[in-house]
Amino acid sequence: MHGHRTTRTAALLCAALGLTAAVGTASAAPAASPAPADRATALPSAPPVLVDCLWHPKVRPSAFILACGDGNSRLASLKWDHWDARSAKATGVNVVNDCEPYCAAGTFHTYPVVVRLDKAQPWKKDPRTQRYDRIVLEYPAQRPEQFEKVMTYPLWD
Structure with a gap:
């Protein structure tokens, strides 16, 4: 019975780590896209005066x-x-x-x-x-x- 509990704990731990990795990747994705301020600087600026x-x-x-x-x-x-x-x-x-x-x-x-x-x-x-x-x-x-x-x-x- 002790071996069954170890296997079950290991499976839960792997599932939790997998979920953490998926959430971490999903939350990192928006940070990779340009922020609104970055998009504004990419627009053409006014001509020199x-x-x-x-x-x-x-x-x-x-x-x-x-x-x-x-x-x-x-x-x-x-x-x-x-x-x-x-x-x-x-x-x-x-x-x-x-x-x-x-x-x-x-x-x-x-x-x-x-x-x-x-x-x-x-x-x-x-x-x-x-x-x-x-x-x-x-x-x-x-x-x-x-x-x-x-x-x-x-x-x-």
Whole structure:
């Protein structure tokens, strides 16, 4: 009789262990699927912005001031070919004051320009927002006398 009790105890113990393993596996299954917060981060984020002189974030602006202090260089008539998480590209004109004989009495001239933005980084004012960190201006024809054919500038944060 003692052997029968041992066999029965062993069978109950095996059944309990089997049930524990099944419950443990079933309860572990939901943890393996992504949590709602993980799904939210997988969604596409907003495109990067271009921060203007007044610290306003802009997407595809038609104009942009390059010389915030005096306004002697600005981009105008911007037409954006693309704007995405990696880069942006537009054509337009760079309106530049020649500052001759001095800036207040100077004349503004327009130069066709290709504008490229890249190096998206978190914006210090709002780290959840990506902002372009660099602007590259390429002059396909004439350009201001003191400018190179390609000018690269860091953008403010």
